[in-house]
Amino acid sequence: MYKLSVFSRLTLTLAAAGVLVTAPAFAQRGPEEGATRETVALSAQEGAWTVTDTFWARPGGAPVVNTGMVADRRMVGGLLEETLHAADSSHPLRIDYLGYDATAGQWRYVSIEARVPVAPMSASSFERDAPERITLRFEPFAAPPIAPGWAGRMLRMEEVIARDGRDHETKDQYFILADGTATRWLAHRYDYQRRH
Numbered sequence: 001m002y003k004l005s006v007f008s009r010l011t012l013t014l015a016a017a018g019v020l021v022t023a024p025a026f027a028q029r030g031p032e033e034g035a036t037r038e039t040v041a042l043s044a045q046e047g048a049w050t051v052t053d054t055f056w057a058r059p060g061g062a063p064v065v066n067t068g069m070v071a072d073r074r075m076v077g078g079l080l081e082e083t084l085h086a087a088d089s090s091h092p093l094r095i096d097y098l099g100y101d102a103t104a105g106q107w108r109y110v111s112i113e114a115r116v117p118v119a120p121m122s123a124s125s126f127e128r129d130a131p132e133r134i135t136l137r138f139e140p141f142a143a144p145p146i147a148p149g150w151a152g153r154m155l156r157m158e159e160v161i162a163r164d165g166r167d168h169e170t171k172d173q174y175f176i177l178a179d180g181t182a183t184r185w186l187a188h189r190y191d192y193q194r195r196h
Contacts, residue, residue: 038100041131042080048195057147059185109136116144134161154178167194
């Protein structure tokens with residue numbers, strides 16, 4: 001497992017927050033100050049969530065299911081910060097930030113992954129998606145060597161965040177591995193249930 005020092009995590013977190021803070025001040029005000037519908041929707045996601053991660057290493061492959069994870073979400077200005085960790089640990093597995101850039105009219109996202117050796121990953125929506133269904137496209141990145149045939153290849157990724165009510169959400173990550181086939185497949189599904 002790839003581990004980051006506390007200083008490295010803090011540095012990456014601050015860098016990610018700096019990348020995302022592009023929304024004008026009016027888009028970051030609280031609900032009592034006339035916040036955008038996007039910021040209000042993000043604020044409603046605060047709290048603790050139980051997370052199940054299902055991973056498919058290749059199209060048609062057998063799923064690997066990981067349970068026992070918790071996502072703690074809180075607002076940092078106009079951004080929703082999510083810290084994913086094992087239920088019995090406070091050590092972050094991933095930290096990400098999601099916000100809406102009202103000037104550009106698009107969602108922006110940064111993910112800092114501590115489970116695999118990848119640089120911070122940024123993504124954005126192409127259009128002004130509704131808060132209930134956001135599609136984010138990532139810049140291609142070097143595939144981590146976590147599955148056969150991945151090492152030395154580039155990976156394209158799209159993430160679809162879908163909310164079906166206050167207490168349930170999925171993050172589906174679709175991959176295309178640069179292997180000459182241009183095959184798109186559902187590689188990760190993070191299933192979130194609000195903890196009460």
